[in-house]
Amino acid sequence: MQTATALPISARLRERFSRAQRVCVLTGAGISAESGVPTFRGGGKTAVWKGMPFDVISSARMVQRDVVAVWEWFDYRRDLLKSLRPNAAHREIARWQDRFEDFTLVTQNIDGLHQRAGSRNVIELHGNIWRARCVTCDTRHEISQQDKRAAACFECGDPLRPDVVLFGEMLPPGAFERAAMKASECELCFVVGTSALVYPAANLPEIAKAHGAYVVEVNPERTALSTICDEVVKGEAGEVLPLLG
Numbered sequence: 001m002q003t004a005t006a007l008p009i010s011a012r013l014r015e016r017f018s019r020a021q022r023v024c025v026l027t028g029a030g031i032s033a034e035s036g037v038p039t040f041r042g043g044g045k046t047a048v049w050k051g052m053p054f055d056v057i058s059s060a061r062m063v064q065r066d067v068v069a070v071w072e073w074f075d076y077r078r079d080l081l082k083s084l085r086p087n088a089a090h091r092e093i094a095r096w097q098d099r100f101e102d103f104t105l106v107t108q109n110i111d112g113l114h115q116r117a118g119s120r121n122v123i124e125l126h127g128n129i130w131r132a133r134c135v136t137c138d139t140r141h142e143i144s145q146q147d148k149r150a151a152a153c154f155e156c157g158d159p160l161r162p163d164v165v166l167f168g169e170m171l172p173p174g175a176f177e178r179a180a181m182k183a184s185e186c187e188l189c190f191v192v193g194t195s196a197l198v199y200p201a202a203n204l205p206e207i208a209k210a211h212g213a214y215v216v217e218v219n220p221e222r223t224a225l226s227t228i229c230d231e232v233v234k235g236e237a238g239e240v241l242p243l244l245g
């Protein structure tokens with residue numbers, strides 16, 4: 001039976017949190033909203049770039065057709081990020097990695113804010129906006145905050161593209177498999193700031209639930225996943241998560 005409580009954190013969740021050893025967290029764009037990173041959906045609207053819905057500009061087909069336009073979109077998002085900082089939710093989750101015996105952080109976010117908050121071994125399902133990759137030899141290239149990104153691959157000289165997963169593309173090899181294994185082994189699973197509309201990421205809490213984990217959603221809005229959760233905490237991640245620590 002699902003718990004909805006007046007207190008943001010129920011006694012049951014507190015008790016499970018205090019004795020958990022294997023914990024898995026899945027995050028989405030909502031966890032970075034309080035840092036000022038625009039979400040893609042939520043609030044009844046979706047992101048648009050130069051008149052194009054984000055899932056058009058962020059697509060494999062667009063890389064084929066106009067990689068310059070794709071770079072413009074990601075350069076804009078990266079520029080936005082330069083002045084933004086991790087928030088209390090990112091920092092709280094970074095603390096959990098040393099609190100639990102077996103802790104796994106899986107993110108759909110490409111903003112790198114978890115890592116900047118101190119999270120290690122983050123499973124990035126959708127890549128990272130601070131990396132580019134060669135369209136031919138697949139070499140990864142770090143993009144620093146200061147310098148202009150490289151125009152071509154320093155290994156083979158061929159063009160680069162953002163090292164993010166675009167609509168119509170596969171996830172990085174092994175990333176989902178590792179996340180799914182951890183989801184199937186965890187006893188407590190948090191789903192934070194995702195509309196749970198994009199698969200296979202949204203499948204992870206379902207896997208955790210199917211293997212007996214206690215699944216908790218943290219989101220100011222109900223999502224496609226709310227009905228399967230054991231607990232739905234309606235609130236902003238930056239306010240709710242520190243209450244647990």
Ligand code: APR
Pocket residue numbers: 027028029030031033034039040041042043108109126192193194195196197198218219220221223235236237238
């Ligand atoms: N705290 C917690 N949740 C929040 C907050 C907040 N402060 N603010 C907004 N949210 C919630 C919204 O209610 C919404 O449910 O975060 C969710 C954001 O949903 P989306 O914008 O759809 O982001 P996400 O679920 O991460 O999208 C999945 O789709 O666009 C692609 O590749 C992109 O990784 C992304 C994927």
